[in-house]
Amino acid sequence: MGHAAFEQGQGGQGFDFSGGFGGGGLDDIFEMMFGGGFGGGFGGRQRRPRGPERGADLSYELEIEFIDAVFGKEVELDLPRTETCETCGGSGAEPGTNPMTCPQCKGTGQVQYAQNTPFGRMMTSRVCDKCHGTGSYVEHPCRECHGQGTVRRTCRVKVKVPGGVSDGTRLRLSGEGEGGLRGGPPGDLFVYTRVRPHREFVRDGLNLIREETISFPQAALGGDMKVKTLDGKNVTLTIPEGTQSGTMLRIRGHGVPRLGSTQRGDLLIRVIVETPKRLTAKQRELFVALAETMGDNVNTESKGILGKIFGKN
Ligand SMILES: [Zn+2]
Ligand SMILES: [Zn+2]
Structure with a gap:
């Protein structure tokens, strides 16, 4: 696959490099799929795990100067992202209170209901609308995040761009993506370098x-x-x-x-x-002499107007 991975241990930032010319191919497509939200949403909300959920990965296109791509540079970017709310620690509940088991679905996230059909009564389930399928309910929502457990803010992220990156190099900064949900770990940040000519x-x-x-x-x-x-x-x-x-x-x-x-x-x-475009008289003389030794047929006098003006100084 032509994929080179490289880990750099400093400051907890792990880098892996791929591509170079022509982008990363399949990797990029997968990142686009998973970068957008909740794992592509297979099965919808019903199968969403109720436990901790890892934050989404983010990608950022970083334009850098040619010389910085060659020798490396530490840059700071302003990255808008969703972070775990510090006030409630991601629970969504006001400090001092705890999320409780959802009274409507008893923590299952699903509500069973009966439906009358021509074939008789059938039991069906749907996502609980009180807890949105999470199984837990926040009675006193955190004032900072309004019960979401996450807040949106622009963060300053330091990126050590190593020397030798090229146009389209991918740098992975683990843990610098979107914040996790319900105590889950944050996602990763993928920085793609765009090098100015x-x-x-x-x-x-x-x-x-x-x-x-x-x-x-x-x-x-x-x-x-x-x-x-x-x-x-x-x-x-x-x-x-x-x-x-x-x-x-x-x-x-x-x-x-x-x-x-x-x-x-x-x-x-x-x-x-x-x-040479302009020759002095002496230089012209030497060139003519050189041409003669080489047997070349050349103009022995300057023909151009400029040659006449500048030729005799
Ligand atoms: Zn909060
Ligand atoms: Zn519920």
């Missing part, structure tokens, strides 16, 4: 790619030059003699870190050989 760098797996312009003599003769890495450091790039325009040159270890590892990809420099 960079003006100079693009990414290819663990490698970073950028373009660098070199001069015609540099390409022909070779030489060292300084290039900037993504984190702004200057590193030396050695241009070999006879480099063609479009050649990829590799600087090892200045790419993207592999998730959960210290291993890093490479920085690839695509060199573009620039043809």
Whole structure:
């Protein structure tokens, strides 16, 4: 399935990573199904357990800068979610009181009733409307949550985005989803990273790619030059003699870190050989002499107006 799981023990946050390019496929579909509410609602309310219920999972799309995706960043998000009410501890009953067994259904959550049909009297059951099938009834509802046991609020959640995430990486923050019901544990929060593009760098797996312009003599003769890495450091790039325009040159270890590892990809420099647009008289003379040695037929005088103005300085 191409699914890599990775747990990070710090601060109780467990991450698992999946996907990368093209999303997580089946996983996503399941998450969409279960993210929305009560387990898809099979069988409706009648089969809902009366005991503690785990809170729903939440998903959040987090847009981050290219450089933060590569090196990691701690971000805080404002997440609207349902939490267990602190006042009543999720019971829905005013502090000092307790939920009681529903007097109408005697705690079963179902009410039996008889129905007259052409075939005789039949016993049918329906969900108890006093307790909504939970079997317990709150006589004095909590003032904070109005008996719901949960409250809706916007929470600030810290997310440690590890270096090396890509567009569509899924981070799992266990216990940061919706609060559980009737004392159940909270669900998980799934953060999907959306990475903004960079003006100079693009990414290819663990490698970073950028373009660098070199001069015609540099390409022909070779030489060292300084290039900037993504984190702004200057590193030396050695241009070999006879480099063609479009050649990829590799600087090892200045790419993207592999998730959960210290291993890093490479920085690839695509060199573009620039043809000089303006030549001084001296440079023109040298180019003409060079062309002669190579047997090339060239213009010995500048033909353009700009060439005439700038050519003789
Ligand atoms: Zn409450
Ligand atoms: Zn009831």
